[in-house]
Amino acid sequence: xxxxxxxxxxxxxxxxxxxxxxxxxxxxxxxVLKGIDLKVAAGERIAILGSSGSGKSTLLRCINFMETPxxxxxxxxxxxxxxxxxxxxxxARSGELRRLRTRVGMIFQQFNLFPHMTVLENVMEGxxxxxxxxxxxxxxxxxxxxxxxxxxxxxxxxxxxxxxGQQQRVAIARALAMEPEILLFDExxxxxxxxxxxxxxxxxxxxxxxxxxxxxxxxxxxFAYHFATRVLFLHEGRIHEQGTPDExxxxxxxxxxxxxxxxxxxxxx
Amino acid sequence: MNYTFQxxxxxxxxxxxxxxxxxxxLLFAIAFSGAxxxxxxxxxxxxxxxxxxxxxxxxxxEIFRNTPVLVQLIWFYxxxxxxxxxxxxxxxxxxxxxxLNTSAYCAxxxxxxxxxxxxxQWEAGRAIGxxxxxxxxxxxxxxxxxxxxxxxTNRGVELAKMTxxxxxxxxxxxxxxxxxxxxxxxxxxxxxxxxxxxxxxLIYPGTLAAYALERRLNSKGA
Ligand SMILES: Nc1ncnc2c1ncn2[C@@H]1O[C@H](COP(=O)(O)OP(=O)(O)O)[C@@H](O)[C@H]1O
Ligand SMILES: [Mg+2]
Numbered sequence: 001x002x003x004x005x006x007x008x009x010x011x012x013x014x015x016x017x018x019x020x021x022x023x024x025x026x027x028x029x030x031x032v033l034k035g036i037d038l039k040v041a042a043g044e045r046i047a048i049l050g051s052s053g054s055g056k057s058t059l060l061r062c063i064n065f066m067e068t069p070x071x072x073x074x075x076x077x078x079x080x081x082x083x084x085x086x087x088x089x090x091x092a093r094s095g096e097l098r099r100l101r102t103r104v105g106m107i108f109q110q111f112n113l114f115p116h117m118t119v120l121e122n123v124m125e126g127x128x129x130x131x132x133x134x135x136x137x138x139x140x141x142x143x144x145x146x147x148x149x150x151x152x153x154x155x156x157x158x159x160x161x162x163x164x165g166q167q168q169r170v171a172i173a174r175a176l177a178m179e180p181e182i183l184l185f186d187e188x189x190x191x192x193x194x195x196x197x198x199x200x201x202x203x204x205x206x207x208x209x210x211x212x213x214x215x216x217x218x219x220x221x222x223f224a225y226h227f228a229t230r231v232l233f234l235h236e237g238r239i240h241e242q243g244t245p246d247e248x249x250x251x252x253x254x255x256x257x258x259x260x261x262x263x264x265x266x267x268x269x
Numbered sequence: 270m271n272y273t274f275q276x277x278x279x280x281x282x283x284x285x286x287x288x289x290x291x292x293x294x295l296l297f298a299i300a301f302s303g304a305x306x307x308x309x310x311x312x313x314x315x316x317x318x319x320x321x322x323x324x325x326x327x328x329x330x331e332i333f334r335n336t337p338v339l340v341q342l343i344w345f346y347x348x349x350x351x352x353x354x355x356x357x358x359x360x361x362x363x364x365x366x367x368x369l370n371t372s373a374y375c376a377x378x379x380x381x382x383x384x385x386x387x388x389x390q391w392e393a394g395r396a397i398g399x400x401x402x403x404x405x406x407x408x409x410x411x412x413x414x415x416x417x418x419x420x421x422t423n424r425g426v427e428l429a430k431m432t433x434x435x436x437x438x439x440x441x442x443x444x445x446x447x448x449x450x451x452x453x454x455x456x457x458x459x460x461x462x463x464x465x466x467x468x469x470x471l472i473y474p475g476t477l478a479a480y481a482l483e484r485r486l487n488s489k490g491a
Contacts, residue, residue, distance in 0.1 A: 066392060094400060101398035112393035116411050126397035129407055171393075178397055 015078030017042045017213050018063065018104075018182055023072035024088075025058050025237075032058045034237035036072070040182070043211045047224035047245070050234030051260060056217040059234065060184045063215070064104040065097055076103060076181070102130060105175035109187040111167040113159040119146065119170050120155040126178045138177075145173040149203050165196030169203050176207075183207070185216040201227075221264050225249050233257045272458070279459045282450055289446030290467060292360070296432045296442060300367035301425055307368070308375025309410075316380040326376065333373035339434050342366040346438040363435035371428050378420040382413035415486030422479035429472045443467065 016039040025033040032055045040046060050056050061067040063074060065081065071088035074081045081100055082092030092100070113122050123142035127133040133141070146152050149169035159167055168188055175183060185204065189197040201223050208214065208227055218224055224231060224245065231248040233241040233256075241254045252258045279286075314326035333341065346362035349355065357365065386409050394404040436445035443464060451460040 064396065066395060098398040098400060101396060106396040108389060108392065108396075110389050112387075112389035114390065114393065114408055114412075125407065126399075129403050130398040174397065 015075075016040050017044075017077060019073070019075040019078070020059075020063065021073040021075070023059070023062060023074070024070045025055075025062055025067060026070045032237050033062065033070075036237075036239060038232075038239065040213060040215070042213055043229075044213055045208050045227055045229045046215045047228035047231045048215060048217045048234060049219075049221070049224065049231065049248075049260065050240075054234045055237045056234050057186050060106070060186050060215060060217060063182075063184060064101055064106055065092055066106070068092075076100070098130065102126075102178050103180055104182045104184060105178055105180035106184045107168070107171050107175055107186065107188050109190050111159075111164070111171045111191075113167055113170055113174070115159055117158075118155065119151065119157050119159060119162070122159065122170055123173045123177045126174065130178070142173070142177055145176045146170070148176070148206070149173045150199075163196055164192045165199045168192065168200045172200075172203055172207075181213060183212060183214045185214065185218070187217050187219065189218070189220060219264070221249060221261070233260065235260075274459055274462075275456055276459050276463065278454050279450065279456060279463055282454070285446045285450055286443060286463070286467065289441060289443035290471075292440065292442040293429075293432050293444075294471070296360070296364055296367060296435060296440070297425075297429050299364045300371055300432075301428055303368045304371035304375045304424075304428075305421070307372040309379045311372055311376035312379030312383065313405075315376055316384060330373045330376055333370050334377075338366070338370050338431055339437060341370055342434060342438050359435075359439045363432075363438060363440045367428060367431060367435070370431070371424060374424050374427075375421070378417050378424065379413075382417040382420075383409055385416060386413055415483065418479055418483045418486065422476060425475055425479075426472055429475070430468070433468075 018038070018040040020036055020038040023033055023036040023038075024031065036059060038046075048056050048059065058067060062069045065074075069090045072090070074090070082090040082096065085091040113119075114125065117125065120139065120142050123145055124135070124138040127138040127141055128135055143152065143155065146155055149172055151166060151169055151173070154162060154166060154170070159170065162170065172188075188204065189200050192200065197220070201220065204214075204216070205223075205227060216224070216227065226245075228245050230242060231245050232239050233248060233252070233254070235256050241248055241252060241257045247253075248257065249261065252261060311326050311329060314322035315330060317323050317326075342363055345357065345366045346359060349357065349362070383405075390408055390412065391404060394408045399407065432442060433444035435442050436448060439445065447460050447464040451457040454460065
């Protein structure tokens with residue numbers, strides 16, 4: 001395994017926005033994450049690669065406590081989330097969980113828009129219900145974010161009338177409306193028809209120009225190359241290799257990484 | 270057949286039947302509105318992974334669904350006072366019994382309805398920081414409810430018919446008044462024909478409204 005403190009990782013001065021230390025996660029006897037250490041500085045964009053079942057989703061889901069870590073520590077701006085309970089598992093109270101999730105947004109492979117609400121209502125939901133923003137202000141905010149993802153004209157539609165690509169852009173607007181410090185994307189384009197992938201990736205690339213901190217699980221290696229400031233390769237619940245996109249994607253040192261990348265023979269940077 | 274119907278005498282006493290009808294409607298309204306709300310909480314407990322709430326809810330539901338409602342009403346009217354020292358009026362005992370019985374059925378409807386919601390919906394709500402209560406109110410119930418309307422309608426229809434059982438513990442609802450009237454007038458055939466019509470007129474619009482509601486909810490998406 002590669003020395004994770006190698007020069008390719010940007011130096012971290014202030015407390016990292018996100019710190020993951022010794023993260024373990026088991027489902028029953030199935031140990032999925034076997035000790036993940038990761039420090040993320042503000043503005044970093046991390047692409048996470050790995051074959052199916054390597055624990056990529058579980059890692060993202062532990063970061064915002066959609067899954068409860070079995071052991072380890074998750075800290076935002078140097079402050080740990082939750083307390084270590086019996087057996088090492090971390091328990092966080094519901095209030096703390098909700099605060100965490102307003103700071104860490106998540107975008108799913110399946111979009112998961114609320115079908116009984118219009119596009120605009122979907123985006124307003126978090127600010128109004130969770131943050132208690134008044135509806136007028138929330139509406140303006142939501143319209144603003146819909147504009148950013150290029151969907152102002154769809155505000156009054158119901159999600160099922162939209163294409164997959166448009167739905168995913170609404171989901172991004174819904175996450176942005178909470179004004180999170182960190183965005184987690186779990187294979188945001190994997191369930192899209194190929195011709196719709198581009199519009200979603202364009203939106204994500206646009207966000208990276210704003211200096212947002214993002215973690216993105218993807219199989220779009222070409223995109224990862226342009227998007228990421230750092231690339232992680234996950235293998236069997238561990239960070240097997242990491243570095244700049246050039247290092248990991250063009251000159252991987254580890255055999256497993258090389259084998260993984262060979263399977264994507266058709267990607268271009 | 271050469272029986273001559275004598276509706277005139279029954280209709281002349283229609284004020285009795287109307288008085289009974291009022292109590293029937295009141296029993297129904299109390300028991301059904303209570304059961305819709307209470308059923309949600311029992312249903313949540315029933316669907317919960319927490320052992321103790323789950324066990325209590327399961328026991329509750331099974332007891333009420335697997336004993337005759339007539340026995341339940343009689344139990345609340347005669348046995349409860351002996352155990353607790355509190356003697357409810359016949360109406361209270363009936364309302365309580367029908368409410369608790371219907372809650373058990375509504376709990377199962379809620380549980381099934383909420384479980385039919387795709388897991389991604391709960392996740393999406395949690396991911397923007399919603400509490401479980403907010404999720405329920407804003408995401409789960411609005412979506413699941415349209416799918417539950419037919420089942421709740423059936424329950425409502427059953428309950429409306431079940432209210433007639435309250436007559437056996439002397440609640441002076443429609444069925445009770447009808448029995449009195451039929452013995453006074455010696456005209457059971459006429460009395461119960463009219464009572465059947467009244468029940469039908471009472472219940473059928475509810476069924477029609479539920480059909481309409483279901484169509485509207487389905488066309489609205491989801
Ligand atoms: N909720 C869960 N319960 C049980 N096993 C799970 C659960 N979520 C994920 N797993 C298991 O964890 C492993 C890693 O899953 P995942 O993190 O989704 O991998 P990836 O996203 O890299 O494909 C898989 O073997 C999967 O079956
Ligand atoms: Mg995954």
